[in-house]
Amino acid sequence: MEEIATIILAAGKGTRMKSDLVKVLHPLLGLPMLSYTIDLSLNGIKASKTIVVVGYQTDQIKEKFNDPRLRFALQEEQQGTGHAVLQAIPFLQGFTGIVLILCGDVPLVKLETIRTFIDAFREQGAALSVLTTVVEKPFGYGRIIRDSEGWLEKIVEEKDATEEERLIREINTGIYCIRAPLLIDDLKEIGRENAQGEYYLTDLVEIARKKGFRCSAHWVVDSMEVMGINTRIDLAMANEVLRQEKLKDLMLAGVTVVDPKITYVDRTVEVGRDTILFPNCMLQGKTRIGERCIIESNTKISDSIIDDGVTIRTNSVITESKIEKGASIGPFAHLRPQSEVKTKAKIGNFVEVKKSVIGKGSKANHLAYIGD
Numbered sequence: 001m002e003e004i005a006t007i008i009l010a011a012g013k014g015t016r017m018k019s020d021l022v023k024v025l026h027p028l029l030g031l032p033m034l035s036y037t038i039d040l041s042l043n044g045i046k047a048s049k050t051i052v053v054v055g056y057q058t059d060q061i062k063e064k065f066n067d068p069r070l071r072f073a074l075q076e077e078q079q080g081t082g083h084a085v086l087q088a089i090p091f092l093q094g095f096t097g098i099v100l101i102l103c104g105d106v107p108l109v110k111l112e113t114i115r116t117f118i119d120a121f122r123e124q125g126a127a128l129s130v131l132t133t134v135v136e137k138p139f140g141y142g143r144i145i146r147d148s149e150g151w152l153e154k155i156v157e158e159k160d161a162t163e164e165e166r167l168i169r170e171i172n173t174g175i176y177c178i179r180a181p182l183l184i185d186d187l188k189e190i191g192r193e194n195a196q197g198e199y200y201l202t203d204l205v206e207i208a209r210k211k212g213f214r215c216s217a218h219w220v221v222d223s224m225e226v227m228g229i230n231t232r233i234d235l236a237m238a239n240e241v242l243r244q245e246k247l248k249d250l251m252l253a254g255v256t257v258v259d260p261k262i263t264y265v266d267r268t269v270e271v272g273r274d275t276i277l278f279p280n281c282m283l284q285g286k287t288r289i290g291e292r293c294i295i296e297s298n299t300k301i302s303d304s305i306i307d308d309g310v311t312i313r314t315n316s317v318i319t320e321s322k323i324e325k326g327a328s329i330g331p332f333a334h335l336r337p338q339s340e341v342k343t344k345a346k347i348g349n350f351v352e353v354k355k356s357v358i359g360k361g362s363k364a365n366h367l368a369y370i371g372d
Contacts, residue, residue, distance in 0.1 A: 003097035006041040010104030011055030030266025036107035080198030127213035131175040141171035152215040155202035159195035
C-alpha cells in the first residue's frame with residue numbers, strides 16, 4: 001500500500017471572521033478549529049507525513065499544536081493555494097506516494113469520507129482527484145467542469161467563470177489527492193494569469209491533462225460535511241453539527257441527555273453510563289464525569305473530575321476541581337480551582353470553595369466561604 005502524506009492549508013488570516021485571532025484557532029466544541037483536520041491526518045488516516053502550511057500567527061499555532069509528528073511550512077505572503085502548497089514541497093523530497101491536501105477550515109469532513117476518496121483515487125488510476133459536492137448556491141466557489149465521460153476537465157474559479165459555467169452547482173471543496181511526483185513537477189508550471197492574480201492550485205488539473213494524465217472528481221452527498229468556515233455564522237453551524245454528534249455518541253453509550261437541543265458538552269469531555277444530564281448544563285474542557293451522576297440544569301463544569309454517584313444541583317459552577325464518590329454539590333455552589341470534595345461530603349446553597357479540601361462526610365450546608 002502506498003504511503004500517504006498530508007498537507008494542511010492553514011495560512012490564511014480569515015478576514016471575514018472579523019477577529020484578531022487567526023481563523024483556524026477559533027474554538028469549535030472546545031477545540032481549535034484546526035484540531036479536527038490535524039487529528040484526521042495524525043490519528044485517522046495515520047499519514048506518514050503531516051505538513052501544516054501556516055502564515056498568520058504562526059507562533060500561536062505552533063504553540064497550540066506542539067506535536068513532534070507535525071511539520072510546519074511557512075507561507076509568508078498569501079499568494080494563493082498553489083503558492084501555499086509550494087511551501088510544503090521541501091518536506092516531500094524523496095516521497096513518491098499519495099499527497100492528500102486538506103483545509104484547516106473544513107473541520108467536519110469524516111474519516112470514512114476521506115478513506116473512500118483515497119480508495120476511489122487508487123482504483124480509478126487517476127493522477128489527480130478532487131473532492132466535490134453539489135450546493136444550492138454555488139456563488140464564490142470553484143466550479144467543476146467534467147468531460148463527456150465524467151472525468152474532471154478543469155476547475156474554474158468564480159471570478160474567472162463564464163455565465164454558463166456559473167450555473168454549475170458542483171463545486172470544489174479544496175480537498176485533493178495527487179501523486180507526489182506529479183505535484184512536485186506541476187506546481188512549477190502554475191501561473192497567476194487570472195482575475196485575482198494568484199497561484200491557483202486548481203490549475204494543476206489542466207496542467208496534468210495536457211500531459212495526458214486522467215483527473216477525477218469524487219462527489220460527497222452531504223455538502224455540510226465539506227463546508228468551509230469563513231464567518232462566525234459558519235462557525236456556529238459547524239459547532240451545532242459537532243455538538244449533536246457528541247450528544248448522540250453519549251446517549252448511545254448509556255448517558256441520559258434529557259434535552260439535546262439545550263445541552264452543551266465539549267468534544268473532550270467524558271461521561272459515564274447511567275449519568276443524567278439535565279437541560280442547560282455545560283460541560284467543558286478536560287472534564288471527566290463518572291457513572292450514575294446527576295448533573296442538574298444551569299450547571300457549568302470545566303476541567304474537573306467527578307467520581308461515580310455525585311449529584312451536582314442546579315446553578316452550580318465547578319472549575320478545575322475534584323469531587324469524590326457520593327458527594328453532593330449545590331444548588332448555587334461555586335467550586336473554584338484546586339478544590340477537593342471528599343466522599344459523601346456536602347456543599348450546599350451559596351457555598352464557595354477555593355483551593356481547599358472538604359473532608360469525607362463533611363458538610364457546608366449554606367452561606368459559607370472556604371478558601372486557601
